[in-house]
Amino acid sequence: MAEHGCSDESVNRRKYLKALSVGAAAGLAGCTGGGGSETEATESGSGSDGSGGDTETGGDNSGSTWDSELEVLHGWAGGDGEAAVTALIEAFEEEHPEMDTNFQAVGASANVNLNATILRRLANNNPMSSFANWPGKNLERYSGALMDLEADVWDAEGFKDTMQSRAVELCKFNDKMPAVPIGSHRMNNLFYNTAVFEEAGIDASSLDSVDALLDALETIDQNTDVTPMAQAMVAPWTNLQLWAQILTSQSGVEAYMNFIEGNPDRAAVVEALEALxxxxxxxxxxxxxxxxxxxxGQKVISGKAATIHQGNWVYGMFRADDSFNYKEQWDWIPFPGTEGIYFYHVDSIVAPSNNPSREETVAWQKFVGSKKAQIAFNNPKGSVPLRTDIDPSELTDFLAMTYEDLTDSEAYPPTIAHGLAVTPKTMGACKTAFGDNFMGPFKVEATADALIEAVSE
Amino acid sequence: MATHDNTEHVSDATDEAVGWESKLQYFLNSDFVRSAPYWGIPFVLMSIAVYGGIGYNFAISFTDYEGLGTPDYSVLDLEMYAQALSSDAFIAAAQNNLVLLVGFTTICLVLGLFLAILLDHGIRFSEKFQTVYLLPMSLSFVVTAQLWLWMFNVESGILNLVVTTLGFNPVDWLGNPSIALGAVIFALIWQFSGYTMVVYLAGLQSIPDDQFEAARVDGASITRTYLRIIVPQLKEASVSAAVVLMVFALKAFTFLYALVGRYRPPNGTDILATLMVRRAFKFGEWAYSAAIATMLLIMALGVIGPYLYYQYKQGSL
Known part of the structure; x- marks a missing residue:
């Protein structure tokens, strides 16, 4: 009885499976057949559309039509960066209202997620239209997967004449020009809380060397309850950045340039590390x-710390606080001993090769280099445009001052902590040098050895 | 119609053909084939998604694949493994991994057992305490990491509030490389000791009360009762809890990543998983990272292997 039931069931199951497979086969055949006829229909349909009135009216509206979606990845996910990229996107959509766009903010913390996402997608041969990244040696990361914009964007728009020559150089990579610069942050800054400096009796304009800075920090420590300096060490780049300023201040731009070019002077490296x-x-x-x-940065705003050294993105942060104003509650000097120098940082928009939307990407990159885009983006961002023909009155006070320095300083050393000066690998090794040996306890000799090994490789 | 054709054919056919046909019929009717849709689909999916992935990782680790482009399989060697084993960063990360594995698992087990024994004594509100202890485990690493980042803050964190109230100097929990790993382990123990407690509690409650009573009648002290009679019976629970904890220790990447929001964890807490992701997604050193991944897999198998063998010996596998 049981056996009979079992075999009966198995027959049923077999029948069921057979029916299922027959059904699946029929479905598959149906689909393919349907697909085939559908394609035909679309083809003939589009053919008739082409001759019909639809496309003609489209042609009347604008000279160009866009076929693909423009996909741009950037890391400006919050604060001033978000405000800046929103302004940029709005300006772009005004210019090209009919283009499908997809701007994606990937992560916020120092481009970690952004760079990983870009690298993964390029390695998987799934490129986006453009992405935000540093130009210069940083492009080594994407070597072999970059689009050449020289003819279509740089020459077509005459950017080589309107952009700063050193920005033009930084956007060249392996005989291609895959990037268009969007803005520059100045790196050699010292921001300070004016009330604290007043209380401690320090005249900021007298700070002209690292020794003077150290004396001033000591005075603040003695005369007030405020911590003299705010420093963020959750990541090692801030130490690398501050160290580069100290090195340049103590031993000159040449010592710094020698270091990034692979001829470090150990004594200078050690001296700067001692000060740090x-x-x-x-x-x-x-x-x-x-x-x-x-x-x-918040600690300087709240008066818990007197000074901070950072790129001038800190300005974007200070400005967000209405009760903390330039020349009133805070002020700025170039990092002591680096007057007349503009430590160079550039943000750019890079296009990968095998581009999914060639036409759209070219239009977008042309826009990125335009006056309208550079002003719209840089004012909220706290950075300055790289075009040489911007009227400073279009910028905020602080940025207008920075912009003037950008156009006439004596030297423009490229930043080491932000991709311009050395390859990503060397930059990683320099960060590791600080990460491993200089997070407290501070091992000067070991750090110097690691730094020298990093650039000498 | 079709059936009719078939019958004709069979009646005309030679013996040999019949034999072949019935063999096929027999094969198609076998349990193996009939059950294929049930085990075959998961088998294929698993092969591609899991074992295919492991195999591909293995293959890449023998190449020199770096940056963008495609891997070159013409030269296969163990260079990446040699490079990793001779690198200080790898050795340090492997050591940290081992410390994390052993330290975290041991302390979790001891603490969990202690809590379970306390709760087993039928104290008031024991169910509520159980929930309180277990709750951290239900939280995501992303949440607990942020929570602990605040608590570890040197100036305003609650831990230093306690430390300074007791009259000690504030401790730089995450900034001091010799303490940081301990601090991370501490945070992980907070999250997972509740889990071990629940596992042990289940074990304890399955032990009949007679044993306690018999021990008391025989005059054994409470400590002795637990050490000699109760704890040895919790072997099963210990082994299964230990395996789960060790696997979590190997997965501590999430916690470390959430702690600082970047691929470089606080100094002194770098583990193989963070090292691997950093080398792969920051520098595009795919082959080198694949070699690290393979060694991490071997480490994980080293943990799971004895457990599986134990289960096999017990006859439950």
């Missing part, structure tokens, strides 16, 4: 190792 050690051991907040630069 003095600062990190005595004058920074105790929680430096677990905070990011935004938290560090």
């Amino acid at each position: 050690k003095t600062i990190n051991e005595n004058y920074i907040t105790a929680d430096a190792s677990s905070i990011s630069f935004t938290t560090a």
Whole structure:
């Protein structure tokens, strides 16, 4: 009885499976057949459309029609960066209202997620239209997968004449020009809280060397309850960045250039590390190792720290606070001992080869280099345009001053902590040098060895 | 119609053809083939998604694949493994991984057992305590990492509030490389000791009360009762909890990544997983990272292997 039931069931199951496979086969055949006829229909349909009135009216509206979606990846996911990229997108959509666009903000913390996403997609041969990244040696990361914009964008728009020559150079890579610069941050800054400097009796304009800075930090430490300097060490790049300023200030631009070009002077490297050690051991907040630069910047705003050294994106942050104003509550000097120097940083928009939307990408990159785009983006971002023909009155006070420095400084050393000066690998090794040896306890000799090995490779 | 054709054919056919046909019929009717749709589909999916992935990772680790482009399989060698084993960063990460694995698992087990024994004594509100202890485990690493980042803050964190109230100097929990790994392990223990507690509690509650009573009648002290009679019976629970904990220790990447929001964790807490992701997605060193991944897999198998063997010996596998 049971056996009978079982075989009966198995027959049923077999029948069921047979029916299922027959059904599936029929479905598959039906689909393919349907697909085939559908394609035919579309083809003939589009053919008739082409001769019909639809396309003609489209042609009347604008000279160009866009077939593909423009997909741009960037890392400006919050704060001033977000405001800047929103302004840029709005301006672009005004210019090309009929284009399908997809702007994606990937992560916020120092491009970590953005770079990983770009690398993964390019390695999987799934490129986007454009992405935000640093030009210069940083492009090594995407070597062999970059589009050449020289003829279609640079020459077509005459950008080589309107952009700063050193920005033009940084956008060249392996005889191609895959990037268009969007803005520059100045790196050699010292921002300070005016009330604290006043209380400690320090005249900021007298700070003309690292020694003067160290004395001033000591005075603040003695005369006030405020921590002399805010430093963020959750990531090692801030130490690398500050060290590069100290090196340049103590031993000159040439020493710094020699270092990034692979001929480091050990004595100069050690001297700068000693000064950085003095600062990190005595004058920074105790929680430096677990905070990011935004938290560090907040400490200057709230008066818990007197000064901070950072790229001038800190300006974008200060400005967001209405009760903390330039020349009133805070002020700026070039990093002591680096007057007349503009430490160079560039943000750019890069296009990968095998581009999914060639026409759209070219139009977008042309827009990125335009006056309209550079002003729209840089004002909220706290950076300055790289075109040489911008009227400074279009920029905010602080940016107008920075822009003037951008156009006439004596030297423009490229930043090491932000991709321009050295390849990503060397930059990684320099960060590791600080990460492994200089997060407290501060080992000067070991760090110097690691730094020299990093650039000498 | 078709059936009719078939019958004709069979009646005309030679013996040999009949034999072949019935063999096929027999084969198609066998349990193996009839059950194929049930095990075959998952088998194929698993092969592609899991074992295919492992195999591809293995293959890449023998190449020199780096940057963008396609891997070159013409030269296969163990260079990446040699490079990793001779690198200080790899050795340090492997050591940290081992410390994390052993330290975290041991302390979690001991603490979990202690809590379970306390709760097993039928204290008031024991169910509520159980929930309180288990709750951290239900939280995502992303949440707990942020929570601990605040608590570890040198100036305003609650841990230093306690430390300074007791009269000690504030401790730089995450900034001091010799303490950072301990701090991370501490945070992970907070999250997972509740889990071990629940596993042990289930084990304890399955032990009949008679044993406690018998021990008391015989005059054994409470400590002795637990050490000699109760704990040895929790072997099964210990092994299964330990395996789950070790696997979590190997997966601590999520916690470390969420802690700082980047691929470089606080100094002194770099583990193989963070090292691997950093080399792969920051520098595009695919082959080198694949070699690290393979060694991490071997480490994980080293943990799971003995457990599987134990299960096999017990006859439950």
